[in-house]
Amino acid sequence: MQPVKRIINMSRVCDITGKRVMFGNNVSHAMNKTRRRFDINLIKKRFYIPDQDKWITLKIKASVLKTINRKGISAVIKEAKNQGIL
Numbered sequence: 001m002q003p004v005k006r007i008i009n010m011s012r013v014c015d016i017t018g019k020r021v022m023f024g025n026n027v028s029h030a031m032n033k034t035r036r037r038f039d040i041n042l043i044k045k046r047f048y049i050p051d052q053d054k055w056i057t058l059k060i061k062a063s064v065l066k067t068i069n070r071k072g073i074s075a076v077i078k079e080a081k082n083q084g085i086l
Contacts, residue, residue, distance in 0.1 A: 013059070024037075
């Protein structure tokens with residue numbers, strides 16, 4: 001008997017915004033509805049924080065990556081802490 005392989009799905013949640021996967025329906029032409037999921041566009045990325053002189057790894061949305069490029073990692077982390085997400 002072969003061992004059972006278990007696939008573990010890591011949670012698909014943005015570390016900065018807290019955005020999660022959404023669920024909905026595929027709707028056919030005949031209006032049949034089957035459940036589906038809308039995954040978010042997650043990226044696993046390392047960032048260097050010069051204030052603390054260390055590297056951190058975050059799972060973030062692509063839109064948050066654009067925000068980090070515009071504002072800077074320190075400002076985005078500070079905003080997330082003020083909102084209570086991080």
